[in-house]
Amino acid sequence: MVNRSQPASPGSQPSSPTPPLAPLRARRGIPAALPALREAKGGLLVLALVVGAGAGLGAIAFRWLIETFTGLLSGHADYADAGHAANPHVPWLGHWFVLFAPVLAGLAYGPLVQRFAREARGHGVPEVMYAVARKGGVIAPQVAVVKSLASALCIGGGGSVGREGPIVQIGSALGSTLGRVSKVTEDRMRILVAGGAAGGIAATFNAPLAGVFFSMELILRAFTAEAFGMVVLASVTSSVIGRAAFGNTPFLQLPPFTVHHLSEYLLFALLGVIAGAVGVAFTRILYWIEDACDFAWRWPEWARPAVGGLLLGALLLVLPQMYGVGYPVLENAIEGRYVIGFLILLLVAKIVATSLTIGIGGSGGVFAPSLFIGTMLGAAYGAAAHHLAPGITGPVGAYGLIGMGAVFAGAARAPITAVIIMFELTGEYSIILPLMTAIVLATGVSRALTGDTIYSLKLRRRGIDLDETPPGAPLAGITTGTVMNPVPTPLTATTPLDEAAEALARAPHGVLPVLDTGGTYLGTATARSVAETMAYGTCDATTVAAIAHLPKTVTAATPLPETLDALATAEGTGLPVLDESRTRLLGWVTHEAALTALHHGPAATPQPV
Structure with a gap:
């Protein structure tokens, strides 16, 4: 008879139903x-x-x-x-x-x-x-x-x-x-x-x-x-x-800077508008030259940087300031060592040189070139403003740094990054307000001129839109109209709160649409908002119109992933689906309807509310 309570002998190996994890992981590397x-x-x-x-x-x-x-x-x-x-x-x-x-x-x-x-x-x-x-x-x-x-x-x-x-x-x-x-x-x-x-x-x-x-x-x-x-x-x-x-020193040294007069903010604002347009122009020219290089090249890709390097070398022969990143040239511009005409020449040349480097198959970033371009623009602008209005204009270097951040914001449309990086590059807080003014306006101008940034345009040219659901995703191509449910019985704007409370108590999703007497959509009312108003307000004199709020608008043509984002932030568990005028109700969408579409596809018949 074997005593199973005794420990195994030193020479025996205990049996185990599963191998130890460490040896398995070791065998898998x-x-x-x-x-x-x-x-x-x-x-x-x-x-x-x-x-x-x-x-x-x-x-x-x-x-x-x-x-x-x-x-x-x-x-x-x-x-x-x-x-x-x-x-x-x-x-x-x-x-x-x-x-x-x-x-x-x-x-x-x-x-x-x-x-x-x-x-x-x-x-x-x-x-x-x-x-x-x-x-x-x-x-x-x-x-x-x-x-x-x-x-x-x-x-x-x-x-x-x-x-x-x-x-x-x-x-x-x-x-x-x-x-x-x-x-x-x-x-x-x-x-x-x-x-x-x-x-x-x-x-x-x-x-x-x-x-x-x-x-x-x-x-x-x-x-x-x-x-x-x-x-x-x-x-x-x-x-x-x-x-x-x-080391721990600022990347750039800002000359002493103060805003001499409030009217100088108008100059900063105009610089931001111009910088936004220049940032968009840089983006467009970059890809135009890249397209031209793609069209002209008919030989093996590995040889393209070497052959195209002859064109780049010819440009460097004329303007050696375009060699490499060019930080010393940027610092010279901030210190006011260049005249206006040469600053503009450097600006145009940098756009061409960077675009050509990328177009011939080079490898490198566009962030530093956008800073270079912005510096030349800002320094030229500041020098011109100093000649026209010397009494209210600050140093040229300050305008160069503001232009630097504003052009990057116009090209990349990343205003928070632009503000923070300019502050950290200089270690100087006094420039923040003018910088924020120019960067916000540059971002707005960029958004008004184009829907793309210098980064997203490269992907869009390959048929990739990061803001859209990828074609292979489970909900790709499904619109809200294909999964919406019938409209629940709405509340009218004149419904007293006690009657609205009863209707919402019977509603399965705790939220109902609110319409005026003509059937125009006014918003939604939730059981929570009614309960809070009745508990702390004068419910006998209040109608449901007073507590109706407008959630994020969803139409029948809205892609279902966007509707899911709206549902995630909405009160209750449903949203009204509106027509294109956003005044009439067409249906009602819930999380359950979206999950049904994900599981069965858009052809699944939604259940009535």
């Missing part, structure tokens, strides 16, 4: 700690810290690559401010070396991008936006390496683009890779991707707040407490690492 992080309550916090640290280190490595390739291909730390100097590595070429620097860079990064990561071509941010909105935050891990090398070569070889787009894509790829390895859920994957983007911006520009709002406004395009907290953690971590490497 998953470190045991990562699923623990994923499942633990504070696991996302740890992952956000890791993403922030990775983005900070990635920013350091990326800037080192840019400096290395710039020194190798131009012989200077930043050739944009070197005039027509020769490259000391090839002094016999004189200043003509700039004709060949983009070609050599293109020969290196063209095949690299074509072979390993084609999404590394261009300015990067739209690809991250698309990955978050449509692919659950999944970004190929090799993008970080390819984007780093390609963008550093492009900028080092004279490409007139910025480094923020690449670092956003690099940080996002790091966040996505960590999320895939740890097998987090889709919503957390998106947060890690946004944290990587925020960390890249924070470390590159010493701007942790701007990194956070850049990710929230442009990458996630939504706000939740959890996402905000995790993105902040990643941004702060990356910023600490960046400051340890690059």
